[in-house]
Amino acid sequence: MHYITNGACLGISLALLASFSGTAHAQDNTEFLQQCPVRAPLFTMAALDPIENLAAGAIGVRADAANIDSATSIASFTGNVQVQLDKQFLLTEQATVNQDSGNINASGATSFTDGYVQVASENFRLNSGENRAYLAGASYQLQDTGAHGTAELLSIAPEQVLLAGSTFTTCPTEQPAWQLSADEIIINEDEAWGEAWHAKFELFGVPVLYVPYMNFPITDERKSGFLFPTVRSSQKNGFEFEIPYYINIAPNQDATLTPRYMAERGLQLQGEYRILTDSGSGQANVAYLNEDDSLESDDARYLWRVEHQQNWSPNWRSYINALDISDDDYLNDFGSDFAGRADAQLYRHARVDYYSEHARVMLRAEDFEILGDYRPPYRTAPQLASWLNWQDNQPLGLSLFSEFTQFRNQEDSNDQATRFHIEPTLQYTLEQPSYDVLSELRYSYTYYDQTLRTSTDPMQPVSELSENPSRSLPQFRLRGRVNLERNFAWQGQNYQQILQPQIQYLYVPYRDQSDIGIYDSTLMQDDYQGLFRARRFSGLDRIADANQVTVGASTSVFSENARELLRFSAGQIYYFDESQVSLFDGASQIADDRSDLAFDTRFRFGERWFFNGAMQYDMEQNNTRKSQTAIEYRVDERNLIQFSHRQVTNILDDDIEQLGLQAVYQVQANWQIASNWYYDLEQKRTNDALLALQYNDCCWAIRVSAYRRINRNLESLNTDPMNRDPEFDNGISVQFIIKGLGSDNGNLFDLIEQSLFGYRHPFYLSN
Numbered sequence: 001m002h003y004i005t006n007g008a009c010l011g012i013s014l015a016l017l018a019s020f021s022g023t024a025h026a027q028d029n030t031e032f033l034q035q036c037p038v039r040a041p042l043f044t045m046a047a048l049d050p051i052e053n054l055a056a057g058a059i060g061v062r063a064d065a066a067n068i069d070s071a072t073s074i075a076s077f078t079g080n081v082q083v084q085l086d087k088q089f090l091l092t093e094q095a096t097v098n099q100d101s102g103n104i105n106a107s108g109a110t111s112f113t114d115g116y117v118q119v120a121s122e123n124f125r126l127n128s129g130e131n132r133a134y135l136a137g138a139s140y141q142l143q144d145t146g147a148h149g150t151a152e153l154l155s156i157a158p159e160q161v162l163l164a165g166s167t168f169t170t171c172p173t174e175q176p177a178w179q180l181s182a183d184e185i186i187i188n189e190d191e192a193w194g195e196a197w198h199a200k201f202e203l204f205g206v207p208v209l210y211v212p213y214m215n216f217p218i219t220d221e222r223k224s225g226f227l228f229p230t231v232r233s234s235q236k237n238g239f240e241f242e243i244p245y246y247i248n249i250a251p252n253q254d255a256t257l258t259p260r261y262m263a264e265r266g267l268q269l270q271g272e273y274r275i276l277t278d279s280g281s282g283q284a285n286v287a288y289l290n291e292d293d294s295l296e297s298d299d300a301r302y303l304w305r306v307e308h309q310q311n312w313s314p315n316w317r318s319y320i321n322a323l324d325i326s327d328d329d330y331l332n333d334f335g336s337d338f339a340g341r342a343d344a345q346l347y348r349h350a351r352v353d354y355y356s357e358h359a360r361v362m363l364r365a366e367d368f369e370i371l372g373d374y375r376p377p378y379r380t381a382p383q384l385a386s387w388l389n390w391q392d393n394q395p396l397g398l399s400l401f402s403e404f405t406q407f408r409n410q411e412d413s414n415d416q417a418t419r420f421h422i423e424p425t426l427q428y429t430l431e432q433p434s435y436d437v438l439s440e441l442r443y444s445y446t447y448y449d450q451t452l453r454t455s456t457d458p459m460q461p462v463s464e465l466s467e468n469p470s471r472s473l474p475q476f477r478l479r480g481r482v483n484l485e486r487n488f489a490w491q492g493q494n495y496q497q498i499l500q501p502q503i504q505y506l507y508v509p510y511r512d513q514s515d516i517g518i519y520d521s522t523l524m525q526d527d528y529q530g531l532f533r534a535r536r537f538s539g540l541d542r543i544a545d546a547n548q549v550t551v552g553a554s555t556s557v558f559s560e561n562a563r564e565l566l567r568f569s570a571g572q573i574y575y576f577d578e579s580q581v582s583l584f585d586g587a588s589q590i591a592d593d594r595s596d597l598a599f600d601t602r603f604r605f606g607e608r609w610f611f612n613g614a615m616q617y618d619m620e621q622n623n624t625r626k627s628q629t630a631i632e633y634r635v636d637e638r639n640l641i642q643f644s645h646r647q648v649t650n651i652l653d654d655d656i657e658q659l660g661l662q663a664v665y666q667v668q669a670n671w672q673i674a675s676n677w678y679y680d681l682e683q684k685r686t687n688d689a690l691l692a693l694q695y696n697d698c699c700w701a702i703r704v705s706a707y708r709r710i711n712r713n714l715e716s717l718n719t720d721p722m723n724r725d726p727e728f729d730n731g732i733s734v735q736f737i738i739k740g741l742g743s744d745n746g747n748l749f750d751l752i753e754q755s756l757f758g759y760r761h762p763f764y765l766s767n
Contacts, residue, residue: 037698039146039172042118042139043111047091051084059104060084061097073099081106088114090124103127110135117142119154132157146172149179161187171699178203178699178738203700222248227256228738234731236294236333236711238263242270252276266293268334282308285338302326305338320350328371332711341709345370360387367410378407378417378519391427399425403540407519417517418449421540435482442475446540450517466515473511473543477534479504494560501553504532510545510580518542518583527614528552528569528600542583544590547576552598569600572619596625608634625649638749639666657681664749670696674705674748685726692751701737705751706730 051060064079075097083090083097083104092106106124112135113119121135133156141148152165162184169179183198201209214225224247232240242260249255258270268289275282287303305323312318323338323346325331331341339346349366365381383405391397401423409415423444430437447470481502488495520539524530531552536544552571556564572595579590596616603611615627628646644660661677676690692705711727 037172039141039148041143042120042141043091043113048089048113049082050089054084056086058085059097061095063095075099088112092124095124101129104133113143115143121154130157138163146170151185163187169699173698175205176699177697222246222254224248228736230733230735232731232733234729236729237265237731260287264294265289265333266291279312280308280310282306287334287336289334300326301330301334303330303334303336315355316352317355318350318352322348322350324348324369331371343371358389361385369410376410379410380520381406381408391429395428395430397427397429399427401425405520407517414451416451417519419446419519419540420448421446433483435480437481438477438479440475440477440534442477444471444473444475444540444543446471446473448516464514465517469513469515471511471513471516471543473508475534475543476507477504479532495565496558497555498558499553499555501551502532503552504550506534506546506548506550508543508546511543513542513581516541521583523583526573526595526598526616528554528571528598531571531573531595531598536579537583542581544579544581545577546579549574549576563604564602565604567600567602570597572597592620594619610634623649635666639664641665655682658687662752664752672696672748674752676752690752692748694748699738703735703737703748703751704732706732 049062051062054060061075061077061081061083063077063081065077067076068074069076077095077097079093081090081092081095083092083095083106089112090104090106091111093108095104095106097104104124104126108123110121110124111119112121112124117140119135119138119140121139122137124133124135126133135154135156136152138151138154139148140151140154147168147170149163149167149169151163151167153163154166155162155164163182163186164184166185167179167181168185169176171177171179179202180196181200181202182196185196196214197212199211199214200207201211225245227244227246229241229243234240240260240262242258244256244258247255247257253273253275255274256270256272258272260268260270262268266289268287270287271285273284283306285303285305289301291298292301303323303325305321307321309319310317325346330336331339331343335341346369347366348369349364351362351364353363354361362383362385364383364385365379366383367379367381368377370376383403385403385405386401388400389397390399401421403419403421405419405421407417407419421444423442426441428437428439448468450465450467450469452465452467479502481500484499484501486497486499488497518541521537521541522539524533524536524538531550536546550571550573552569554567554569556568557566558564574594575590575592582589596618599613599615599617601611601613605611610632611630612632613627613629616625617623618625624647626646626648628644630642630644632640632642634640641663642661644662645658646660647655647657649655657680659679659681661675663676664672664674666672672694674690674692674694676688677686678688679685680687686708688707688709690705690707690709692703694703695701708728708730711729
């Protein structure tokens with residue numbers, strides 16, 4: 001039986017919050033949702049039988065029986081009653097409709113839905129005069145997210161929902177780990193947030209927080225408010241407590257203010273600002289502690305950082321990244337997301353780039369700040385460099401590199417230099433599937449305008465420098481590679497092996513460069529790839545003479561689906577003449593007739609096992625100069641176990657040999673463990689150790705971690721450099737995470753990356 005009336009309509013789509021996010025950076029909940037049960041709906045949409053061709057705003061009724069009293073204009077319906085208004089449906093066993101007033105009453109078990117939320121209540125009443133519907137003893141559930149709760153009285157009016165005596169949670173279980181209860185919650189449909197009065201936050205049925213008033217987002221839009229706190233404890237800082245406050249400035253801008261209380265040091269204020277535009281993005285961070293209670297000095301300790309990248313047009317872009325700290329021990333004492341505790345320097349630079357088909361131009365300023373009592377490097381301010389190329393995929397090509405750079409001593413403003421460099425290159429390239437040949441002829445000219453230093457630098461006496469030195473230098477390089485392939489079968493599987501032997505001849509005549517200051521040159525590493533470089537030093541202040549041949553070969557094995565299973569490379573340089581050009585001392589000169597033998601190897605065993613190794617072996621001394629090996633079991637990029645060993649000999653008259661273990665592993669669906677351990681075999685001590693355990697379920701998570709690491713106190717090393725006994729810092733951290741309230745459900749992989757020796761993949765000697 002159908003019944004249609006043009007009386008008052010319900011007038012609102014009940015819009016409760018999709019995820020109650022007390023703030024928030026958007027989060028990816030996929031990981032924990034996959035292991036969570038799906039909450040059954042209050043009733044299935046299949047129970048609805050929509051009335052077709054119902055006019056907009058008209059009320060349609062379907063029931064087993066109907067009784068219309070013409071005297072009172074009241075229609076009574078019984079048995080499987082369905083009231084329909086546009087996309088809103090009311091299901092009950094008994095309902096009355098007053099045709100004159102438009103009031104609707106339903107008694108007994110009642111269900112309501114608007115396609116977004118489902119409500120089950122004890123009764124239903126629509127007051128046409130107030131244009132408001134009332135549902136008593138209501139249970140509600142959001143259809144898309146499963147968020148649910150109860151309300152003693154739920155009322156609906158146009159563009160507003162009011163819940164009295166209500167609860168809310170995103171836990172799918174009937175006994176939620178957490179829920180929010182409030183005397184009154186108001187949700188305005190035309191706004192992105194709701195309001196709650198006399199709200200209590202409950203954990204496992206126990207109230208833990210009372211808030212007289214709070215507002216919260218009811219859509220996926222971000223909302224200002226407090227994030228969940230973090231509690232830690234360490235020997236250096238004592239008890240720590242931090243609670244971030246998130247500020248939603250605009251759809252493309254936000255900020256976070258984080259007070260961080262440290263019992264041993266005082267109150268630190270941290271701030272972050274982010275902006276995102278169609279053509280760029282930027283971020284600014286600051287941390288400030290007015291006075292460190294653990295130190296005798298009353299100096300402020302701070303960190304600031306600015307990063308911004310901008311694409312101005314298809315040809316123009318810019319980038320800036322600057323970081324500064326108040327003292328050398330700041331990173332060791334406080335840590336940072338932007339620099340590691342083991343970092344020996346801070347790098348700051350800003351640049352503007354122009355790109356076109358045949359040209360690239362770069363304007364850059366850069367600055368290195370060395371942590372500790374060491375001679376600071378020169379600041380580049382500015383550097384203008386250009387690369388012009390006229391090859392167009394032809395065998396014969398011409399390129400031109402030029403550079404104009406200003407160098408300034410960070411501690412002595414009178415110590416500065418200007419360098420101009422121009423370098424044309426004639427290049428012939430022949431590439432075939434079976435081989436390729438590269439022939440290069442370069443000619444470089446470099447001119448300096450140096451301001452002679454007034455103070456004597458023991459590393460480089462003033463008397464060696466001249467005011468306007470110049471250098472003209474040709475260079476010839478010839479490199480050839482052969483690509484050999486073969487297919488073979490092993491244990492019923494087909495494979496392909498590629499063998500690539502290569503040889504390179506490099507000739508650079510000797511030029512005396514001792515009258516040129518060293519501003520940006522340093523010795524580069526002689527790993528397998530480095531053997532085939534055209535220069536031994538970075539920068540342009542030193543160009544080493546060379547008369548040498550490099551011989552090497554690399555072989556790889558690929559599976560049928562082109563996955564590389566094995567790679568092995570070996571190479572060595574043979575010197576016809578000794579290289580006389582050096583940096584600060586003669587240690588960088590070449591006095592042997594051959595270089596270290598460099599090896600590099602990678603293996604893949606099955607889907608999850610990997611082995612990486614590299615070594616530089618001194619053929620004259622018959623010992624290993626540098627080596628590293630790492631074996632890794634990798635479930636995915638964020639679940640792995642890695643064992644490593646590395647060794648470096650004769651670094652400042654010391655040897656380094658370390659064993660390492662890093663692991664992040666999902667033990668069970670709800671449990672994850674992380675470990676980071678580095679042991680010094682020379683000093684026979686643990687330099688860095690971390691152990692963390694995290695429990696996750698659908699509603700909450702708890703993370704407990706403990707660490708022990710070397711206290712890299714650079715200030716004390718400056719005052720007492722002979723003190724070789726290290727200090728250690730021990731600490732624990734506890735973090736409670738509520739899921740569905742905008743907290744970070746981060747993987748423990750992020751935790752080991754912040755340790756003294758972060759995760760390396762691939763594992764290079766230069767780390």
